[in-house]
Amino acid sequence: MAKEIERKFLVQPRKWSDLGPGLxxxxxxxxTSKQCSVRVRTYGDKAYVTIKSATSDITRDEYEYEIPLNDANEILVSLCEHPPIEKMRYRIVFKGHTFEVDEFTGANRGLTVAEVELKDAKEPVDLPDWIDREVSGDPRYFNSNLSSKPFSTWK
Structure with missing residues (x-):
């Protein structure tokens, strides 16, 4: 069983940019339920189905499998909740960690978050100056919740 240990942060608007093209x-x-979520994702020219358990602190079980891109596109259109999550991802290496910065478009336009995966929940992480604040424990920022309650609908 794979474990995902991840911290999530809000990012200061475009202070981190000028890195070239994203994906x-x-x-x-x-x-989506309290126990788990099941998603389909296209990532460039690849596609995956991912099953994630509920998050405990910043850790959860994760199972991910590559699937045919055409199948994923059909599933996104015909079977998934709408609106889909749409974003541009940039990878930024900073002091030994890779931050995945997601600049959301579509119904979540205006939201930019950075995630960093860790080997251990207590692993120290140096934060770049473009990090605003941590939102790891705020479920509003979970992608599964952004699908049903997009950022554009927040008051």
Whole structure:
């Protein structure tokens, strides 16, 4: 069983940019519950189905499998909740960690978050100056919740 240990941060608008092209991601959810979520994601020219358990602190179980891109596109259109999550992903290496910065488009336009995966929940992380604040424990920023309650609808 794979474990995902991840911290999530809000990012100061475009202070981190000028890194060149990112990678377009589209993802949708087949199921979301308190116990788990099941999503389909296209990531450039690849596609995956991912099952994630509920988060405990910053850790959760994760199972991910590559699937045919055409199947993923059909599933996104016909089976997933709408609107899909749409974002541009940039990878930024900073002091030994890779931050994945997601600049959301579509219904979540205006939201930019950075995630960093860790080997251990207590692993120290140096934060770049473009990090605003941590939102790891705020479920509003979970992608599964952004699918059903997009950032553009927040008051």
């Amino acid at each position: 377009v991601i589209r993802q949708g959810y087949l199921s």
